[in-house]
Amino acid sequence: MVMKKTRNNILKGLASLVLVLVLASCEKFLEETPHSFLAPENYYQNADDAFSALVGAYVGLGDGANTFLARRVHYLTWFPSDEAYTPTLAAQRQLDNFSFNADHEDIRNVWTHMYDAINRANIVVGRVATINMDEDLKQRYIAEARFIRGLCYFYGVRLYGGIPLITAEVTAVDDVADITRATAAEVYAQVVDDLTFASGVLPPTNQQGRATQGAAKGLLAKVFLTRASSDAAESNDYQRCADLAAEVIAMPEHRLMPNYQDAIGAANKFNAESLFEWQADRILTPVGKQSVFGQFTLPRDIVGLVPEAGQTGESQIVSEIAFFNRYDDRDYRKESTFITAGTNRQGEEVGWQQFTFPFPAPAWKYVDRTATTRNAYAFNANYVVLRLADVYLMRAEALNEIGGPTEAAYNMINAIRERARNRDGNNQNGYPEILSGLTKEGFRDAVLEERAIELGFEGHRWFDLVRTKRLVETIKAAHPDYQVAEKHYLFPIPADELIINPNLEQNPGWKANEN
Incomplete structure (x- = not known):
């Protein structure tokens, strides 16, 4: 009995057995989340039921401040x-200094939440197909669910490598108790299949917070770019990335925002540059339903940064000083990303070196500076999974890998630099300068650096360092004493999963007898 109970707990990420039904308003897709419990065989009857199941799948991407896109995947x-540091979170300090092991709570939680979201998506794919409803609407709902599933497996294959591949609803723990790992190539193939289907069905526009054609094509471009430098690479991956990126860039529904702060700020969610966002502030109460990034990235004991008197931050997520120093003082993106000065509780103006925890605070991408009535936890920007600037830089990188730094490749990266240089079109200071005359290797380095500055603290840096095989050297340069090694290009399979299912092989370097 005890063993059965333990197995149920450990495998809950692979066996989401309770259907979460969500009633959404027309104006805001994920505004409310009342939970109901019905037997599945009695529920899937009509288009309203299909829509509720779909919203439940979106909720799987983050339902509370401690879940998947709300927090845990970002900790990993x-x-x-080399981007972020935590002065206060003990468990996450183990992630920062590479002293973690397969028992780490975030490694386990991300696995669990990921498979919960996958199963929710599988429910939609499998059960909505049997409902008698408008066929076009049915296919769109299935395409959205497959986008969610593809997104989750893309996270999974990058974090853990080849993982169990589950594409049908799990209805009993025994369905997955003895499952084996798929190869990374097989997982990538599933991701490509899901996102290709989604990109052919999804509309170019949709309700806020829902996947669109641009989101599916943009994410698929990133899949090809990532796979291209992996052991699962196919010969045309870079070309497929470049072509898809061009299609997204050409879509009239999407454009680079003229002002960088309009592209990233909490007050500008679902803007024309955004391709897909997870809604961080869809419920104002209780506190646990929001992402905590706004509160966690505000500096501690610095007042006046949010409207309510006395509110301050927690300094739980700060910038590595070396990463902060990558930003030139002339770069508009520096002041748009970091809080570097403020007023302390004694009324003194202090720089970041005098903060309670003396690190620059990368708060402006997650704090709503325009809000006036919500508590500090709710001053949150949505988490932007993908935006058009990323696609520009993906195309630049892919074109360079195909044929070196062509004019088209330069056009992509220089468009991003021009936006940073021009601010809102009125303040030109000549920085960052137009790039030209680089070698293929020099252009490769320039794109990676541009991604660090443009997309800082948006969830891309670790993936970029891993896929370009630069994680170890980059961390060693910043922290020579950190025990980072080749094994850290993948996280370990959670230890609990291995105890219950001996068919799951651990990643190289993570077995108990391996260094």
């Missing part, structure tokens, strides 16, 4: 890169 990627 922010801290083990």
Whole structure:
């Protein structure tokens, strides 16, 4: 009995057995989340039921401040890169200094939440197909669910490598108790299949917070770019990335925002540059339903940064000083990303070196500076999974890998630099300068650096360092004493999963007898 109970707990990420039904308003897709419990065989009857199941799948991407895109996946990627540091979170300090092991709570939680979201998507794919409803609407709902599933497996294959591949609804723990790992190539193939289907069905526009054609094509371009440098690479991956990126860039529904702050700020969610966002502030109460990034990235004991008197931040997520120093003082993106000065509780103006925890605070991408009535936890920007600037830089990188730094490749990266240089079109200071005359290797380095500055703290840096095989050298340069090694290009399979299912092979370097 005890063993059965333990197995149920450990495998809950692979066996989401309770249907979460969500009633959404027309104006805001994920505004409310009342939970109901019905037997599945009695529920899937009509288009309203299909829509509720779909919203439940979106909720799987983050339902509370401690879940997938709301927090945990970012802990696995922010801290083990050269980007972020935590002065206060003990468990996450292990991620930062590479002292974690397969028992780490975030490694386990990300696995669990990921498979919960996958199963929710599988429910939609499998059960909505049997409902008698408008066929076009049915296919769109299935395409959205497959986008969610593809997104989750893309996270999974990058974090853990080849993982169990489950594409049908799990209805009993025994369905997955003895499952084996698929190869990375097989997982990538499933992701490509899901996103290709989604990109052919999804509309170019949709309700806020829902996947669109641009989101599916943009994410698929990133899949090809990532796979291209992996052991699962196919010969045309870079070309497919470049072509898809061009299609997204040409879509009239999407454009680079003229002002960088309009592209990233909390007050500008679902703007024309955004391709897909997870809604961080869809419920104002209780506190646990929001992302905590706004509160966690505000500096501690610095007042006046949010409207309510006395409110301050927690400094739980700060910038590595070396990463902060990558930003030139002339670069508009520096002041748009970091809080570097403020007023302390004694009324003194202090720089970041005098903060309670003396690190620059990368708060402006997650704090709504325009809000006036919500508590500090709710001053949150949505988490932007993908935006058009990323696609520009993906195309630049892919074109360079195909044929070196062509004019088209330069056009992509220089468009991003021009936006940073021009600010709102009125303040030109000549920086960052137009790039030209680089070698293929020099252009490759320039794109990686541009991605660090343009997309800082948006969840891409660790993935970029891993896919370009630069994680170890980058961390060693910043922290020579950190025990980062080749094994850290993948996270370990959670230890609990291995105990219950001996068919799951651990990743190289993570077995108990391996260094």
